[in-house]
Amino acid sequence: MSVEQAQRTVNQLHKDIADLEKKMAGLVKKEADKTKRIGVVQKSITKNTSVSMLKNKDRQIQGYQRDLARLISDKASINNKMAEKRAKLAQTTVKLQKEESSRAKNIERQQNSIYETYEKQIAELSEQVKLQEKFAISDKNVFDSSTEEEYDVFVSHATEDKDSFCDEFVNILKNEHHLNVWYDSLNLKWGDNIRTEIDKRLIKSKFGVVILSKSYIKKYWTNYELEGLFQRETNIGKLILPIWHDITKQEIQNFSPSLAGKMSMNTAIMTPSEIAEKLNELYSSSKERPETER
Incomplete structure (x- = not known):
């Protein structure tokens, strides 16, 4: 996996997790609303509540409880998905760091190679000049090209x-x-x-x-x-x-x-x-x- 591919995957996982967290927040809000409704219905029951009204309120409470059960199941599903996404994000982040480290080392090796080449060439040029000065004949050597074409x-x-x-x-x-x-x-x-x-x-x-x-x-x-x-x-x-x-x-x-x-x-x-x-x-x-x- 290249650095670019790993970065795209990390970005997508962050987006997916953010979307799941948004859905979770919506479910939590709905859960609180259903729980509140159950409490309201329960408080409305008194010793004067008729049998028929009591049955009606009991059906309402059961309906809210079924809704709560679905919401709790949906929350559990989203929690599982977020756990999977976060685990994959952690793995991909490690891969991204390794790829970035590897790329940085390659660039450093290339730069070192260029610098070594420069140093070698400078050393060779210096040695060439020394040799030409050492073996100069009278006042002329290979650099003395006064008679050469310009x-x-x-x-x-x-x-x-x-x-x-x-x-x-x-x-x-x-x-x-x-x-x-x-x-x-x-x-x-x-x-x-x-x-x-x-x-x-x-x-x-x-x-x-x-x-x-x-x-x-x-x-x-x-x-x-x-x-x-x-x-x-x-x-x-x-x-x-x-x-x-x-x-x-x-x-x-x-x-x-x-x-x-x-x-x-x-x-x-x-x-x-x-x-x-x-x-x-x-x-x-x-x-x-x-x-x-x-």
Whole structure:
């Protein structure tokens, strides 16, 4: 039984018990009325009451007593029903508490897993930087890409989202807006070291477009790219441009509150062409500002 089903059952049992209590109150009122009537008839009998009148009053009393017997039987039946409902309510409440506790533990495990992934990625990035500093040759290492091509946009995405959005979006950026885009399908070559290539291209890109989806938040490489972008943004300012793709705000909030707080584009309400146009406008305005203002 799910939390929702258990909650619905608990709500219905509370309603059923309330209805039975209302019926019980009505029966108690009727019982008091019948008892009062019997008392009134009994008091009306005196030594002067005729035999025929006495018989009539005795019939009245017997009728009220039969009514009382039915009322007492109905009360007993309702009491039994209420006892059954209350027992079932107690059992269902225990189940509901267990289901809520289980759900809370699952959410806690998921959050802990996300935090552990973050910590692992940060540790890996730190270790990577240490290794590159340790094995630097003269004044150049894999991060020293002064001779490498610079890119306007680095597109961080999950492979599962290529067909539904990424390929079309990148094609519009390159062919319609003539932006220099780093996109793994276009730039990674057979035999390239993926980690090294990502590190170099992140440093040489003006903006990092992050296409957030259900697949994106689960993958190692996308999280690796995101950590790199966050580190660069800490040093140089605005860099990360989020796009929500088939994902809810709550899912992003659970994954990264800092990303959830950023102004984002959303494929649910905008076409690839419209989002590409917004990016081109942002890129054009950034070129007009002096370097020191960025």
